[in-house]
Amino acid sequence: MNERKRITILGATGSVGTSTLDLIERSPDAFDVVALTAYRDVEGLAAAARRTGAQWAVIGDAQRLDALREALAGTNVQVAAGADAICDAARLPVDWTMAAIVGCAGLKPTMAAVEQGQTVALANKEALVSAGDVMLAAVQKHGATLLPVDSEHNAVFQCFDHEAPRRVRKVTLTASGGPFREWSADAMRAITPEQAVAHPNWSMGAKISVDSATMMNKGLELIEAFHLFPVDVAQLDILVHRQSVVHSMVEYVDGSVLAQLGTPDMRTPIAYCLAWPDRMATPCPPLDLATIGRLDFEAPDPARFPAIPLARAALEAGGARPAILNAANEVAVAAFLERRIGFLEIAVIVADTLSCYDPEPPVSLDSVLAIDAEARRIAEQRVEDCVS
Secondary structure (H helix, E strand, C coil): CCCCEEEEEECCCCHHHHHHHHHHHHCCCCEEEEEEEECCCHHHHHHHHHHHCCCEEEECCHHHHHHHHHHCCCCCCEEEECHHHHHHHHCCCCCEEEECCCCHHHHHHHHHHHCCCCEEEECCCHHHHCCHHHHHHHHHHHCCEEEECCHHHHHHHHHCCCCCHHHEEEEEEEECCCCCCCCCHHHHCCCCHHHHCCCCCCCCCHHHHHHHHHCHHHHHHHHHHHHHCCCCHHHEEEEECCCCCEEEEEEECCCCEEEEECCCCCHHHHHHHHHCCCCCCCCCCCCCHHHHCCCCCECCCCCCCCHHHHHHHHHHHCCCHHHHHHHHHHHHHHHHHCCCCCCCHHHHHHHHHHHHCCCCCCCCHHHHHHHHHHHHHHHHHHHHHHHC
């Protein structure tokens, strides 16, 4: 990388955001930080802005503006607050934006970055799960570039023949299986939030860790992969791979299978996106296959992990179904983390919401958000039914 890249990080204090900052701060001569955003973490945001010399620090919770202003007193960092201010930050002229705001809160800022024709490193699942057709239409219209940050999609991106997709027979996303891959359905009834967020391989936020435990994350990634790569639904597969060494595979028509391997550290795919089309050094430990000794693969169990067939059915149906799936899952996961419902009820609430809400396909970001809001209302009512 010969020229300094101007960088914005949307969601700078989350897991992906802090990993991105770690890489940027290790290469201070390669990057200029223009804007950092967070929702409520004033201390984390202010500290990151000070360390990197960011031009802007934006907090999503408008009530935290005074605290942010005080935390950055005596610096040249400009501050702002509120959802509109985060979108404004996403519109600042930069070379590269990390879209790492979790949930549908990240939809508008991600779209704002896309509409500037930027290179957007996409860590926000909802951008493609809930608004895939709308988002990709904007990417094409504005000449933006999407780079997948999720380790699975990043692996596919590295192995996929983008010039001749007809040569690809199948794309296989790998899944760790989460902490309960060997548990019986009866044992899974008593799972606690503490157990669900204790992922065996990856360090992630609570919501994503629960999605990994239910394997909904793999269902959502199936939908993302359909939008990211020119393949049919039937060409997408999932394998449980407990070591999390093979991050995904691409099979070609001649029988060759290309796979991307690496230690389970999000800084690897983030670095690939940061340096693309080049590569950059990372502090990730080298892969030691001799020590690992073996790589195991198995098909996921749809009976114990119904989130995967729910997501595939939503993808096949298309229209608003993926957005409903995602919204209901967010509500159900939040209720589980609040101990209002049990672990197995997450998938039940998602299925119930899908069964009773089937609107017209979204044609704009506003219609996606309207569908999302109504799906959340219905899912929340299902949660209340479970509680009562």
